[in-house]
Amino acid sequence: MPPMLTDMPSDRLDVLIKHPFHRETGERLIAFIRDLRECRTPEDYVAFQQDLLHATLAANDARAERSRVIKRLRRGQKLPPDAPDLVIGDPHDLDDWRLELDVLERVGRQLRSIGDAMAWRAFHYDRRHILALRRNESPGPMTLSKDGTVHEIQFADQQWNEHRQFAMLHDLTDCLRIGDVTVFGKPDQNDEQDILLYELKTNPNRREGAQFHRTRMAAEALHEGGPLPGHENARLIDTGVPYATHLSALADAFAHAHRDGLKTMRVPGQRGLLALDISAAGNKWGSLEATRQFEAQYAALLRRTRLTGQRVCYGSGDSAARNYLTAPWGIYPLQPAQCAGLIADVLVFTVTLSSDNFVEELRRAGLDVRWVLPEGAEIESSQSLLEINGHGRRLQVACAEIERLLLELTDLQTWAEGIDRLLEKTESRCQPWPYFTEEHKVWA
Structure with a gap:
C-alpha cells in the first residue's frame, strides 16, 4: 500500500x-x-x-x-x-x-x-x-x-x-x-x-x-x-431534485489563500472551511510558522462556527484517485491551475461540521434524524454516522456520503429534500443509491 x-x-x-x-x-x-x-x-x-x-x-x-x-x-x-x-x-x-x-x-x-x-x-x-x-x-x-x-x-x-x-x-x-x-x-x-x-x-x-x-x-x-x-437489493434512485452546492465559496477561499497563504470562512449549513495555498504560505511564513498559522486559524474558525457535539472533518489532501464517491478535482468549478493544485496537493482544503449542527440543519428541513456514532468512536471505523426515518423507512447514512457532502460543499437543504424524496420512493428492502438531477449545471 x-x-x-x-x-x-x-x-x-x-x-x-x-x-x-x-x-x-x-x-x-x-x-x-x-x-x-x-x-x-x-x-x-x-x-x-x-x-x-x-x-x-x-x-x-x-x-x-x-x-x-x-x-x-x-x-x-x-x-x-x-x-x-x-x-x-x-x-x-x-x-x-x-x-x-x-x-x-x-x-x-x-x-x-x-x-x-x-x-x-x-x-x-x-x-x-x-x-x-x-x-x-x-x-x-x-x-x-x-x-x-x-x-x-x-x-x-x-x-x-x-x-x-x-x-x-x-x-x-x-x-x-x-x-x-x-x-x-x-x-x-x-x-x-x-x-x-x-x-x-x-x-x-x-x-x-x-x-x-x-x-x-x-x-x-x-x-x-x-x-x-x-x-x-442495491438500486439507483432518482431523487428528482436539482443538485446544488456552495463551491463558489471554495473558489473565493482559494483566491484569498493565493494572496494571504490561507483563508478560513463559514459556509452555509454551519460548516467551517479552511483553504491553504502551500506555496504562498511557505513564502509568507516559512514551513514551521505556516503550520502554526494553520492550527491557530483552524482553532479560531471552530470557535466562530460554534460547533457542538462530535466534530466531523474531511480534507482534500492526498485523495486524487482514492475517493470513489466524490467528484474528481479536475471538474470542480475552479480555475485549471486550482484544480491541478488540488490533484497535486499544493492546494488543500478542509470542511468541518458537528453532529449537533448537522442534525439541526436536517431537522429544519423536516427529516427525522438521529446521530448514531458513539461518543469517542473513530469516524473511519464506523459503518454509518446518521440514521434517518421517514415514510415508513429507515436509512443509514455511511461515512463516505458525509465525506462527499463536505468535500462537494453540497447544499444541505437540497440534500435533505433529495433524501426525503428517496425515502418516499424506495421500497423497504431496497438499498438505495441516490442521484440528483442537473449536475452538469454545477460541474460544467
Whole structure:
C-alpha cells in the first residue's frame, strides 16, 4: 500500500513534493484540464485520450522499472546495467529508489484523476454511470505488458478509424472499474446518443465469466432500473431534485489563500472551511510558522462556527484517485491551475461540521434524524454516522456520503429534500443509491 502524505516525515514529504517528476506533472495537469474543458466532439475526446494514454503508459513504465531495481537491491544484487537514471540521489541507495517509486505512484494516481474527470465529462456529469461502474476492484496500473491493455487500445482505435466513435478506455480512470471500454455513439437528430459498455475478450473462445455478468448487471442498472453489481437489493434512485452546492465559496477561499497563504470562512449549513495555498504560505511564513498559522486559524474558525457535539472533518489532501464517491478535482468549478493544485496537493482544503449542527440543519428541513456514532468512536471505523426515518423507512447514512457532502460543499437543504424524496420512493428492502438531477449545471 503506497504511503499517505500524512504518514511521511516532513523532510521526505518536502523532497517528494519538489521532485522534478512531481513538478513536471503538475504543469501537465493544468494543460490536461484546460484541454478537457475544450472537448466538444468525438475527435476532441479521441485526441485528449491519446495524450493521456501516452503520459499514463510512460509513468507506469517508469514506475515498473524502479520497482524492478528495488527488488534486485533488496536481494543484495548489483544495480542492473539497464537501470533507469535516478533523477535525485545515489543509485546504490535503496531508499532513494523507493522515494522515486513513491513519486511515480502519485503521478500515476494524478493522471488517473484526470481520467476520472474525462469520464465525468464524457458522461455529461451524470453520476449514475460512476455509481454503477465503480463497483469492482481497481485493475492496477495500465501497462502494455498486459495483453488485455493492447487489445483494448486496438479496439478503441478501430472504433474511431472505422466508425468515428469515441471509445473510452476504463483503465485510464479510477472510477470506471466494470467493463473495459465505453463507446459513445453518434447523436441522432434528437441529440440522443447510444452509450455501449464492452467487456472485451482477448480469447474469443473463453466463456463468459463473472466480469461479463457484472458488466451486464451494470448496463441493466443504468438502462432498466435493475440491481447494481454486487448487491441484489442495491438500486439507483432518482431523487428528482436539482443538485446544488456552495463551491463558489471554495473558489473565493482559494483566491484569498493565493494572496494571504490561507483563508478560513463559514459556509452555509454551519460548516467551517479552511483553504491553504502551500506555496504562498511557505513564502509568507516559512514551513514551521505556516503550520502554526494553520492550527491557530483552524482553532479560531471552530470557535466562530460554534460547533457542538462530535466534530466531523474531511480534507482534500492526498485523495486524487482514492475517493470513489466524490467528484474528481479536475471538474470542480475552479480555475485549471486550482484544480491541478488540488490533484497535486499544493492546494488543500478542509470542511468541518458537528453532529449537533448537522442534525439541526436536517431537522429544519423536516427529516427525522438521529446521530448514531458513539461518543469517542473513530469516524473511519464506523459503518454509518446518521440514521434517518421517514415514510415508513429507515436509512443509514455511511461515512463516505458525509465525506462527499463536505468535500462537494453540497447544499444541505437540497440534500435533505433529495433524501426525503428517496425515502418516499424506495421500497423497504431496497438499498438505495441516490442521484440528483442537473449536475452538469454545477460541474460544467
